[in-house]
Amino acid sequence: MPAPEIILTASEMRRADAATIAAGTPGIDLMRRAGRAVAEAVQAMSPKGSRIAVVSGPGQNGGDGFVAATLLAEQGYRVSLFLLGSRKRLTGDAIEAAKGWAGKIGSVDDAALDEADLIVDALFGTGLTRDLEGMARLAVDRMNGTGKPILAVDLPSGIDSDTGEVRGVAVKAVRTVTFAARKPCHLLLPGRAYSGAVEVADIGILRETLEAESGGLFANGPALWRHALPKPGLSSHKYERGHTLVASGGATRTGAARLAARAALRIGSGLVTVASPPEALGVNAAQLTAVMLRGCDGPEGLHAILQDPRFNALVLGPALGVHAATRAMVSVAVHARRSLVLDADALTSFEGLASELHGAFRHAPTVLTPHGGEFNRLFKGHPDILDPESKIERTRRAAAYTGAVVLLKGADTVIAAPDGRAAINENGTPYLATAGSGDTLCGLIAGLMAQGLPAFEAACAGAWIHAEAGAQFGPGLISEDLAEQVPAVLRELLR
Numbered sequence: 001m002p003a004p005e006i007i008l009t010a011s012e013m014r015r016a017d018a019a020t021i022a023a024g025t026p027g028i029d030l031m032r033r034a035g036r037a038v039a040e041a042v043q044a045m046s047p048k049g050s051r052i053a054v055v056s057g058p059g060q061n062g063g064d065g066f067v068a069a070t071l072l073a074e075q076g077y078r079v080s081l082f083l084l085g086s087r088k089r090l091t092g093d094a095i096e097a098a099k100g101w102a103g104k105i106g107s108v109d110d111a112a113l114d115e116a117d118l119i120v121d122a123l124f125g126t127g128l129t130r131d132l133e134g135m136a137r138l139a140v141d142r143m144n145g146t147g148k149p150i151l152a153v154d155l156p157s158g159i160d161s162d163t164g165e166v167r168g169v170a171v172k173a174v175r176t177v178t179f180a181a182r183k184p185c186h187l188l189l190p191g192r193a194y195s196g197a198v199e200v201a202d203i204g205i206l207r208e209t210l211e212a213e214s215g216g217l218f219a220n221g222p223a224l225w226r227h228a229l230p231k232p233g234l235s236s237h238k239y240e241r242g243h244t245l246v247a248s249g250g251a252t253r254t255g256a257a258r259l260a261a262r263a264a265l266r267i268g269s270g271l272v273t274v275a276s277p278p279e280a281l282g283v284n285a286a287q288l289t290a291v292m293l294r295g296c297d298g299p300e301g302l303h304a305i306l307q308d309p310r311f312n313a314l315v316l317g318p319a320l321g322v323h324a325a326t327r328a329m330v331s332v333a334v335h336a337r338r339s340l341v342l343d344a345d346a347l348t349s350f351e352g353l354a355s356e357l358h359g360a361f362r363h364a365p366t367v368l369t370p371h372g373g374e375f376n377r378l379f380k381g382h383p384d385i386l387d388p389e390s391k392i393e394r395t396r397r398a399a400a401y402t403g404a405v406v407l408l409k410g411a412d413t414v415i416a417a418p419d420g421r422a423a424i425n426e427n428g429t430p431y432l433a434t435a436g437s438g439d440t441l442c443g444l445i446a447g448l449m450a451q452g453l454p455a456f457e458a459a460c461a462g463a464w465i466h467a468e469a470g471a472q473f474g475p476g477l478i479s480e481d482l483a484e485q486v487p488a489v490l491r492e493l494l495r
């Protein structure tokens with residue numbers, strides 16, 4: 001079984017480099033392997049004899065550029081090298097790397113980049129510490145201005161490795177060669193869009209070193225949770241596959257609950273019931289078949305239903321209404337200690353009241369699924385949660401604060417657990433940006449929890465399966481299609 005893909009922050013990567021060097025591999029060897037991987041990528045992109053411009057920066061990323069330039073010149077490419085700063089000010093292994101380069105060193109301010117067929121961006125990597133200004137900024141603008149393909153070394157210069165944000169200006173690469181592990185910026189937006197196709201080169205840093213330095217951040221994918229996916233056994237009873245309860249909104253707001261319910265059923269929850277306000281029973285009854293229906297009058301109604309212990313997973317929020325009664329329903333659900341997914345109105349009803357949720361979800365598996373707007377409303381007045389630049393950090397802090405797994409939606413959905421584990425989802429499609437798509441996601445996650453998946457695994461699997469279903473369906477997708485696409489995704493996963 002493939003291992004989960006570890007994503008390393010800049011400081012974790014520095015420690016992995018240092019540990020590898022301490023264990024006996026000289027740093028210059030790591031740099032030579034990095035530079036060679038870059039040269040190989042150039043060979044795959046451009047025929048021999050092409051004109052390659054390498055733009056090196058003052059740090060070790062620039063050192064990788066010197067190694068690649070040297071190898072490419074030896075192989076018959078017409079290489080020009082431009083350096084930001086002076087050779088005398090190079091430090092560390094970059095000094096040694098630059099010694100291999102026998103050609104001229106041009107200055108970035110008069111670099112003839114327009115003449116190149118391909119540009120290698122080795123200005124800055126994981127060591128970027130501030131916004132680009134002056135000559136560095138000019139160099140990036142000029143690289144981008146050529147319209148020529150750019151290959152980024154480690155990451156596109158100007159992108160913050162840990163947050164994926166643009167520090168003033170950033171190189172727009174068609175391809176990136178990174179080393180040992182992807183960095184958060186290769187998955188988070190906008191960094192992902194600036195990176196182009198990302199390739200991870202093995203430079204001799206061992207998996208066990210990556211594991212030792214990992215802060216618990218992963219790329220979301222089946223390797224994280226496939227082992228936990230439920231498969232019914234020969235003699236399985238439907239009650240062993242769980243019973244998901246989805247609360248419906250009022251008479252004119254019932255569709256969201258049905259989308260969630262259908263998704264829960266498709267992902268394998270043995271039974272699914274919509275809990276409907278009395279005035280909406282008729283409209284719900286007219287549109288439900290395999291999904292069952294129960295009358296549920298507000299918090300008291302929910303309390304009564306939950307006396308039956310077989311309801312083991314619950315969705316609250318989609319179209320439920322923003323008011324005190326919704327908060328009361330959340331409170332009933334929390335006290336009943338069932339697996340719980342809270343979305344939409346269940347989150348917005350706590351606008352500015354996040355302190356009521358402090359530690360609230362510690363006692364039962366709970367997943368909160370806000371989009372950016374809901375997240376900001378919920379944690380209004382909590383700068384410790386809202387202010388970090390990194391989406392990963394914001395999500396982790398929200399999870400630690402509430403005691404729930406938090407899934408912060410978007411094209412780069414981040415999922416974080418209170419214990420610090422986190423995953424970034426990247427297999428989606430913009431076609432998922434359609435009404436009701438989030439309701440379906442809730443149902444998938446609850447349906448997985450109903451079958452016994454722990455909250456973090458259920459949230460990760462739900463997000464991935466949801467995105468995969470959307471991507472497989474593609475153009476024309478509406479939310480009704482998502483649950484119907486789930487069986488195809490499951491067939492592939494359970495093979």
Ligand SMILES: NC(=O)C1=CN([C@@H]2O[C@H](COP(=O)(O)OP(=O)(O)OC[C@H]3O[C@@H](n4cnc5c(N)ncnc54)[C@H](O)[C@@H]3O)[C@@H](O)[C@H]2O)[C@@H](O)CC1
Nearest residue numbers: 027030031034059060061124125126127128129130131154
């Ligand atoms: N032995 C190692 O440590 C290895 C390092 N590698 C490469 O080394 C890179 C990291 O090297 P460094 O830590 O030296 O960092 P970088 O080369 O990314 O950049 C650091 C340098 O840029 C300067 N700088 C930072 N922000 C700036 C800004 N906004 N404007 C102008 N100058 C700025 C810093 O003062 C420093 O001189 C990785 O991305 C990777 O490409 C690889 O060669 C693998 C091995």
Ligand SMILES: Nc1ncnc2c1ncn2[C@@H]1O[C@H](COP(=O)(O)OP(=O)(O)O)[C@@H](O)[C@H]1O
Nearest residue numbers: 409410411428429430432433435436437438439
């Ligand atoms: N551009 C995109 N690329 C990938 N996934 C997206 C994109 N836009 C939205 N999504 C996904 O679609 C879903 C939308 O959920 P949400 O905003 O709650 O919609 P709704 O409220 O209409 O149900 C989320 O899972 C989100 O991650």
Ligand SMILES: [K+]
Nearest residue numbers: 124153155157
């Ligand atoms: K770079």
